Amino acid sequence: MLAEAARTAYELLAFDLADGRFVLGPAGPGSPAWEASARPYVRQEYERWAQLTDGGRDALVREPGDR
Numbered sequence: 001m002l003a004e005a006a007r008t009a010y011e012l013l014a015f016d017l018a019d020g021r022f023v024l025g026p027a028g029p030g031s032p033a034w035e036a037s038a039r040p041y042v043r044q045e046y047e048r049w050a051q052l053t054d055g056g057r058d059a060l061v062r063e064p065g066d067r
Contacts, residue, residue: 009038024048
């Protein structure tokens with residue numbers, strides 16, 4: 001289970017690094033902060049997504065700064 005979580009986190013990091021349009025947190029996927037593990041990147045992105053979507057209740061992600 002832990003290995004699957006790590007692999008999935010790396011896949012999201014790789015996707016965001018290649019695409020870049022959906023990065024929500026302050027440290028992008030190319031940050032050296034994620035060299036040891038991609039899981040904190042996923043936590044950062046999920047936290048920001050939850051803030052922007054009212055905990056996932058909003059169907060559309062609002063732009064940063066929208067209230």
